[in-house]
Structures are given as structure tokens and as C-alpha cells.
Amino acid sequence: MSDVVLVTGAAGLVGRAVLRRLAAAGRPAIAVDRVATTIAGVPVAPVELTEVHALHGLVRGRSLAGVIHCGAISGPMLGREKPFSLVETNIVGTANMLEIARIHGARRFIGCSSASVYGPSFGAPIDESTDLRPATVYGASKVAGEHLVAAYGREHGLAGTSLRLSWIYGPDRSTPCLLRQMIAAGLAGEALDVPFGAGYPRQYIHADDAAAALVAAFDAPALPRPAYNVTGGRIDTLDAVAAMVMAQLPGSRIRLAAGPDPLDDHHGPIDIAAARDDLGYRPATDLPDGIAGFIAALRDGR
Template structure:
């Protein structure tokens, strides 16, 4: 199958691309290589995919906001399936510059949806986010929970879900939106808590916690995210739907930092700083809908996943750490 992966040089997009290549599919990865964080990490992601299957992998540098490029790629590569992972990420970034995520996460999405519908793409999988929920009415979040996003980023992700549903209902394009809950793992973005805590601990520096540390997160290991995405190649269930893709439980940020201190053996104490604007207090996914529709079963606990990440970080420290520290 010919698959277009947008954001293909990014953390999640590159892992999905690897999974597709391992399964024998052909991948066109589209990415603008935005220096939101060190592009060297994205270059490594592309290199891994090129080395895995050079005859079935193509990288194209460009933006989903370029409508002509999007149409050309979908038609000329005879794309049958789209994994849309490209986005301007970052809750705090969106607060500082709301126009950029709107253009990329909304207008860029529309370019892709229209091209996919016009070309008769088999399925369009949209990466959404737990940020669509916003204010907590109850936990864990199920898909019927109210959506009151607290950042421009969350608003764009919610709008994208509705656009996907409309393209299914009105334009007969099969779409699914997967709501990710704080994804982590090897080659992850450097501006995430797990990466930051690990880097600081391995360098003998204390982890810095923003707020009181009692915020809880539903961290989801990258292998579980890839599994959920690839399962959509095998079933038609879920068209027009949104589904939570979360983990096996939650952990407080303070507990996370303490666990990473233990895993790295760092002789440091925790430090605290003022809470960041627009950060959610708690997240926790009810994944029963994804379990019912696509047999999703998260398999990696936060402690097992963090242990694997710390071990990976230590093995890849010579190239990864300088890029993390410079971001």
C-alpha cells in the first residue's frame, strides 16, 4: 500500500513510518523540518527510515499548507492511505502565537482532506490530542466528555476532528481521529518533561517541576501509539469517529521526576518553579472505545516505558543529548 505520512520526520510520524516499512508498505513522508526543536533529531529520524527500506521510502521537504504540493503528492504517488501527524505542537507555543497553529493545524488539514477526497483515498487517520478536553468534568475522560479546550492548540485539534467527521459524512472520505495522551519514547521531542528530567539527571542537575508537582498525566509509550495506528490498516471500524489512545494509568509529575532520579542514579533533589499558563491539571484516558472498535490494548506501563527511555537515552547520548541540550 502507498501511504502518505505527514510530519514524517517528527517523533510520532517517523515511528509510524518505520512500522509501515517493516510491514512492507511504501511510505512518502512529508515534513517542513520546522526548527521548533533541533532539526538534527528529525534528520536522524529520516535517516533511520531511509536505511530501513530505501526502495520503499521517500522523504519530501515541504508544508501541508502548500496546497499544490499536497495535491501533487497524493495524486502522483497514488496515495491510498494517509496518516496525518503534522502539526504545530505545543500548548504554550500556541498561547504565544495562535495564528501559526491555526494555519498549520486547520488550513493545512483542509488541504489534505480535500486532496484525499478528490483522489479517493481509502482512509485518512488524523492525529488529535487530549488537549481537546480542557476543563475536567470527570476522569478518566471518555469521548463523550465535554470539550472546552484551554489553548489555541486545543481549539485547532478539536476543529480538525470536526472537519474530519464532516469529510466522512459529506464527502465520503473514511476518517478516524485518534486522541493521543502525552506520547513519549525514543527520539521524542526534547521539550517534554520526561526528556528534560532525564537529561538534567544524567548531567547531575535537579529536575525542575513547574507547579506543585501534583499534576497527573496519562503518558503513552510510542509503541502503543504505533500499534493503534497500524491496526487501522486492517479494519474499517471507526469511520467518522474519535477515539482516545492512552496508557495503562497515570502518574504525578513529582512521582515521574522521582522515578527518573532513581533510574538514572542521580544524586539530586527536586526543584520547583511557577506553573506554566494553559497546562492541564490532570489527564487520564478511558480507552474502552478504542478497545471495542480496534482492539487497542496499551501494553507499556509508565514505569516500564520510562525505564526503556532512560536506557535508550544513555545508549544514544553521544548524538541525542547535544541536540536536546541545545533545543
């Protein structure tokens, strides 16, 4: 029986893209999420990250190659009113998945972290040596997850790393997304007034590029670093992003007021050279092309 890859958060934006990539390559996978569905022909089991016995049951009797751990309360805009639930899902859930990997003899563990681990930064480029100063419980939960992944490697020999993903977009995103709001308003012929964002930088990454980086890390012969920055390779202000949407949807009207996004950290340019050098990662979807695909998907009701 072929080794299987366990994908958590498989019905989410990134997990779904990972599962599709694995299926396209003919690689067997076990998929879990909070909701039952089928993606790329792979059934997704409705199991919470805290349901340890159910997770063991899914893996028992299979040869587990490793885990690509996308499951989480994802994003600083979520879980703010229930921080303990965020901690339980993101930290305890990660520990549970590491235990699954350890007990079942997996060779590799790749975790989804976030640029939120850095907290707000201004001006200077951010690389993996930049101090981690999260400003949110979400960011702190991702720092804790990174340390758990690294510690399991040191203490238990489970090879792994964490990818610090920037702001992920794509038509399958179900959590709040300003880019989706812009496109939806343009398609509906409605004006959109955003009370912030002019001059505010954001570093988007398409879900397909995030998935490519995660699978590349899973397959890398070696993982020299405990964490890697992974972005779409460019930085744009939100008003520049709005201009891209309006250029592709003539007649759309998007106005942004000055000021920061109240639910996001300000980040200077994020350096992805380490992911390029160690993992062979290069973003394939430039933002204007990604926006065009997003528009097409929403037009088709996807």
C-alpha cells in the same frame, strides 16, 4: 503498484514511529515534513501542509490507500505567540490533507488529535462523550480538525477518525518535555528543581504505542466512532514520574514544587475502552519500561 500510505509530520515524534512501523511491515509510504531527512529507508519530502500543489505532486500517479496525518504544530506549549500560524497549520493544513485524500481516491484518513480538546477537567473519568471545552487555541484547532475529518466522512464518504492522544514521550521528541529534562539532569549528575508538578496528574503514552494505535485505526475494518481516546493506560503524578526516574538513575536529584503545569490542562482519568474494543488497541510500553528505554537512548546520544 502497491497502495501507498501518506504520512505527514513524518520527522516528528509520532510520525517517525508510524513510518518505522509501516516500513517494518514492508508497506510503501510517502512521507512529508518541514525538514528533509530519511527515516527507516523512506525519504521525507520537505513540504509544508499549506503547499497544496507540492502535496498533489507527491501523490499524483500513485495509488493512495490513505493518510495518517501527524503533521501539526503539536502541543499547547507551542505556537502561543503566533496563534494564527497555529490555526493555519493545524486547521487549514488538515483541510488540505483531507482534500488530497478526497481528490486522489483514498479510502481512509486518520488524524492525530489531542486530549487538549477536553480542556481542564477534574475528578470524573473522561470518555469520548465528555464535552469538548478547549482552553487553548491549540486545543480548539484540534476540535476543528476532528470536525473536518468527520464532515468529510459524512459528505464525501472518506472513512476516517481522529485519535485523541495524551502526553506523548520518547527519545525522538524535540519539543519541550519535562520527562526528558528529568532524565538529562540525572545523566549529567545535576539537580533539577521544577517550580510545579507535585501532585499534578499526567497520562503519558509512548510514541510507539501512539503509532500502533494510528496504524490499527488505519487498518480497522470499520470505524464506528468519529474520535477515540488513546493513552498509555495509566495516570501518574509528576512527582511519581520523577521518583521513577530517580529509581533508575541513582544519585539523581529532582524536586518538584506544588502547583499545576502552566502549559498543560489538568485531566482526570482518560478512558481508552473504546479504542480497545473497536481498534484492538492495548498499550504495550508501561511507563517505567519506557523511561528505561528513554534513558538508554539518551545515554547513547539518540
